[in-house]
Each structure stands twice: as structure tokens, then as C-alpha cells.
Amino acid sequence: MSVLTVIPARFASSRYPGKPLAMLTGASGVKKSLIQRSWEAACQVEGVDRVVVATDDTRIKAASEAFGAEVVMTSEACRNGTERCAEAHRTLGGGYDIIVNLQGDAPLTPPWFIEDLVKGLSDDPQAKVATPVLRCDGRALNGFLEDRAAGRVGGTTAVFGHGGRALYFSKEVIPYTADHYADEAPTPVYHHVGVYGYRPDALEAYARWEVGTLEALEGLEQLRFLERAHAMLCVEVDARGRQFWELNNPEDVTRIEAMMSRMGID
Secondary structure, eight states, X not given: OOEEEEEEEOSOOSSSTTGGGOEEEOTTSOEEEHHHHHHHHHHTOTTOSXXXXXXXXXXXXXXXXXXXXXXXXXXXXXXXXXXXHHHXXXXXXXXXXXXXXXXXXXXXXXXXXXHHHHHHHXXXXXXXXXXXXXXXXXXXXXXXXXXXXXXXXXOEEEEEOGGGXXXXXXSSOOSOOOOOOOTTSEEXXXXXXXEEEEOHHHHHHHHHSOOOHHHHHHTOTTHHHHHTTOOEEEEEOOOTTXXXXXXXXXXXXXXXXXXXHHHTOO
């Protein structure tokens, strides 16, 4: 199957304006922008035919081309990354069997997360969309809870049922658990990894739909699929000792840099 990876990136983020150009310092002191680190993560994935950055901003375009990325300019009217992926796919002439959306705020995404995602979608003909989920250990769950207690919107959690079918995604910590977990202990909470794989017909349909009520309330684009009763597959992935976090807020820069330092990522 032919696979296109699109990295949607916009400058005008309400929580963190200019986020794709934020600089992150690696383990040995090397500084690279968030968009460059996300592009490098995408290029490590096996089985992908093409990787592009999709943006509506000339500053992001210039920065991306400077480190060698292919850039597709998209409309300012795109309301989220999924719509931007749909436009990029059309601009490139279509024809790909699976379109991967690697959001430009997830530079710590290991390549096997995306490889497992593509395989999961390929192996399940009923699923129109797939997304990875990662079981939280106690340390990760406490990070979620600390963000919410401080009034910050951190990562997203996922709940799924039989066959990995998504039931709901939320910026709140779900499901509720009153238990306390040691740092290394597994928990019943799953972190939604900000990556999607779409079949082209589902991606095109999404771009035509209006924003749903739940999507608007949570600010989570994937809920549009659930509100339209499209089967969405949650693919459980294994961190293999790697730490994972998205850059959602300016405070996350320090957290991600500390993770890169611990993992020796330059």
C-alpha cells in the first residue's frame, strides 16, 4: 500500500503562537525547531513513500525548506490538521492508499508507532481511520493529573472497546480511577498519540462535514469521525522504554527537552 505522511503545521496556535518554530535543545546541546524534529521523526518511519509539511504560513515554509523538507501550501481556511491533510492530499494529486497525519507537535513519536498504525489500518478493512494509544504508567498519569490541577490542557486520553474501536477521546483524564500508581506501574488510562492514519475516502468525507458539538467542546478533531459513526481503530503501541509527550503548551518545552536528555536524543 502506498503511504503519504503529512505534517500539518500552522503558526497561529491559540495556546502557543509560533509553536512549529519553537526551538528544542537535544541531549548534546543541538537546537532544532519543533517542525524540523517532527519531520526528522517522520523520515525515520519505514514503508512511507513520501513525507511533506503542509502549512499556510510562509515562515514555516521557509524554515522547513531550509532543512530539506518538501512543503505543500494549504489554505488558511483549514480548521485543523485533518482538513489540512485532506487539502494536501488533493494538491498532490491523490492516489495514496493511506494518509498519515503526524501532527507537528509530536517530535518524540517513535517510528514504530507509525509503522504499527499503518499495519493496524491495513489489516482491518472495516476501519476508516486509525490512531495509536499508549498505556500510561504512573509517572505519565501523574503528569496528566498535574496539568489538569494547574488548569493546563495537556495530553489527550482515549477509551476504546472490543476490537480496539474508539469510544471517546478527551482532554480530561478518562476513565476515572481513584487508585494511586507507582511511577513504573501500568494504569487503566491510555494516552492518545497525536497521529492518525486515514483511508482517502474517509479523509475526503471529513473535510466536507461540519464541526460537531463534541469536537467543538473538546477541541479534538478526531471526534468528528465518532460523531459521524465512522469506525475508528485504536492501535495499542509499545513505548519500548521511550518516553513520549506532545508540545501543547510553552511549559512543555522544558519537559520534552528533559526527556530528550534522558533518552540521549540529539
